[in-house]
Amino acid sequence: MTPLVQAEQAVLGSVFLDPGQLDHLSPWLRPEHFSRPAHAALYASMLKLRADGHPATAGNCEDPIPLSWVTDTVQEAGTRTRGLTASYAHSLISACPRTTHAPVYGRMVLEGAIHRSVTQHAIRLHQAARADAVRGGVEETVRHAQILSDVLVDLAHRWGTEPRPVQPPAPDTLSSPQPQPQPVDEQVLADEEFLLGCISARPEQLLDVVGWLHPGDFADTGHQQIYRALGALHHQGEPIDQLTVLWETQRRGALSDGTLDAERVLRICDPLSLSGVAEHFGGQVVQASLVRTAAASARQVRSLADNESLAPGRLIGYALHALGPLDEVRRRLRAASGTEPAPPRTGSLSAASPPEARIDAARSRSRPHATAASTPATAAAPHTPSPDRPTRRSPS
Numbered sequence: 001m002t003p004l005v006q007a008e009q010a011v012l013g014s015v016f017l018d019p020g021q022l023d024h025l026s027p028w029l030r031p032e033h034f035s036r037p038a039h040a041a042l043y044a045s046m047l048k049l050r051a052d053g054h055p056a057t058a059g060n061c062e063d064p065i066p067l068s069w070v071t072d073t074v075q076e077a078g079t080r081t082r083g084l085t086a087s088y089a090h091s092l093i094s095a096c097p098r099t100t101h102a103p104v105y106g107r108m109v110l111e112g113a114i115h116r117s118v119t120q121h122a123i124r125l126h127q128a129a130r131a132d133a134v135r136g137g138v139e140e141t142v143r144h145a146q147i148l149s150d151v152l153v154d155l156a157h158r159w160g161t162e163p164r165p166v167q168p169p170a171p172d173t174l175s176s177p178q179p180q181p182q183p184v185d186e187q188v189l190a191d192e193e194f195l196l197g198c199i200s201a202r203p204e205q206l207l208d209v210v211g212w213l214h215p216g217d218f219a220d221t222g223h224q225q226i227y228r229a230l231g232a233l234h235h236q237g238e239p240i241d242q243l244t245v246l247w248e249t250q251r252r253g254a255l256s257d258g259t260l261d262a263e264r265v266l267r268i269c270d271p272l273s274l275s276g277v278a279e280h281f282g283g284q285v286v287q288a289s290l291v292r293t294a295a296a297s298a299r300q301v302r303s304l305a306d307n308e309s310l311a312p313g314r315l316i317g318y319a320l321h322a323l324g325p326l327d328e329v330r331r332r333l334r335a336a337s338g339t340e341p342a343p344p345r346t347g348s349l350s351a352a353s354p355p356e357a358r359i360d361a362a363r364s365r366s367r368p369h370a371t372a373a374s375t376p377a378t379a380a381a382p383h384t385p386s387p388d389r390p391t392r393r394s395p396s
Contacts, residue, residue, distance in 0.1 A: 006095065007108035007353045010041045014098030014105060015046055016070055016089060019057045021102040022050050028158055029106045033113035036080050042089070045076035114155050114312045118305040118319055121148040126298035133185065133291045138333070141294045145326055148301070152316050152323075159312045165324055166317030168304070184219040188288045193268050195281035199230055200269035203240040205278035206230060212335040213282045217289035225254040226268060242269045283336045290329045297326045 011029075015021050021087045031044035049072060050057040056069035070089050077084050096105075125148050156163035189213040199206050209233065215224040229248035233240050254260045300322040304315055 002179060004035060004112040006110065007105050007112070007387045008034050009092050009095040010097060011037060011105035011109055012042055012046075013092040013094070014099040014102035015043075015075070016093045017065065017096060018099040018102070019046070019050065019054075019069060022046060022057065024103045025106045026050070029110060033109050035112060035116065038077070038088075039083055041077040041080035041084070042092075044072045044080060048076060049073060054063045060350045073222065106284050109269075110158065111288055114159065114315065115305050115308065117151060117155065118148075118315065119302055120342070121151050122298045122305060124148075126295055129291050129295040129298060133288075133295070136287075138287050141156060142330060143289055145294055145297075145323070145330070148298075149320070149323060149327075152319055155312070156316045159316070161313040161316065163320060164317060165321035166314065167321050168314075181191065182291075185288075188219055188285075189223075189377050191281050191284045191288070192218050192220060194276060195278055196226050196230070196268050197270065197286055198229075198278040198281060200242070200245060200278045201271050202239060202278070205229070205233050207280035208279045209336075210234075212332040213286060214332070215328070217285050217332075219288065219292065222254070222264065223268075224250060225249055225259055226265060229254075230251065242266050242271065254390060262308065279336075283333075286329065286333050286336050290326070290333055293326045293329050297322050299386075319369040 011025070015025070026047060031040040031047070034040040034043060047313065049069075052388075054069065054072065057065055070093075071086060074086050074089050121144070125141070125144040128144040132138055132141045153163040154332055195209075199209075213227075215227050216226045218227060226245060226249060229245050230240060232252075233244055233248055236266055238244060246269070249255060249260055249265055255262065255393075298386075301319045304310060304318050306320065307315075310318070
């Protein structure tokens with residue numbers, strides 16, 4: 001018998017011995033918080049008899065408890081579930097160490113209910129995310145994510161704590177198993193490649209997606225690096241084509257570490273490939289990102305709920321923190337659909353055009369040296385000038 005079952009027996013036994021304990025329990029302990037149906041039925045019957053004005057709940061606390069309190073409770077509970085007997089009720093009475101400790105036993109029951117409820121809703125969110133990944137769309141994932149968030153807020157209020165995200169301590173990387181990479185649908189990877197090809201062919205389309213599409217939304221790490229390279233070139237005011245993107249990915253180490261190879265970058269950024277609307281495919285990429293993020297958050301929340309050593313307050317705070325990345329992707333998906341403005345962001349993929357001084361500094365390495373013909377006579381150097389380097393074309 002688990003400690004949770006013993007706590008449920010103790011709280012019911014305390015109410016059998018002292019019905020006045022319902023005054024302390026009824027405001028926050030509900031029948032659904034009990035893990036066993038028989039215990040939930042007994043507690044619900046106690047609440048009903050109390051609401052109906054049963055003599056045992058209306059009398060003085062010093063008066064002896066009438067036997068009808070036990071028999072009537074068992075009879076009422078028998079209408080809700082099967083198999084209850086008066087002998088089981090008496091066994092619950094004997095399982096109660098102290099009747100005055102009923103609120104403590106009740107909080108044990110509530111603690112177990114919080115872990116159980118968080119686990120159940122995390123499983124439902126994970127199942128919804130897997131289903132949406134197969135059939136496409138995000139409706140069920142978004143709905144179950146909101147349900148889990150609302151449940152955490154409600155449980156926090158019942159437990160008497162503030163529903164605020166709390167970052168859990170860093171796990172021990174030596175003892176904690178590393179999460180296995182999840183398989184990605186081929187259509188998702190195709191949408192990512194098509195999006196990058198659209199931006200490479202028409203770089204001005206980057207401004208349509210950069211406000212809400214982040215590199216982390218790409219499932220493939222190589223695609224993340226190409227998108228970062230495109231954003232960096234745009235931010236520096238450099239021209240964008242196959243070669244400049246390849247060079248930027250090389251400068252970022254994506255070729256040397258094996259994330260990408262030159263042939264793959266050139267193929268994705270081929271200007272002869274079919275062009276399309278980047279905003280549409282960007283929305284598809286963010287939708288797929290939301291589903292993956294929801295599945296990862298659900299697995300993390302379930303792992304937290306399975307840890308029985310976590311107090312409810314910490315469990316709720318850690319779970320809300322685990323849902324933070326999912327909430328952030330949901331906001332950006334709404335921005336992609338036009339239902340709310342894009343959140344402000346900074347960095348190399350900012351949608352705002354870079355200052356002219358920064359563009360000038362970024363281009364300084366590709367400008368030609370000054371020639372003697374363009375230098376004033378009074379400042380001309382006595383030696384022969386070196387030939388000019390090829391001039392890089394500036395973007396239109």
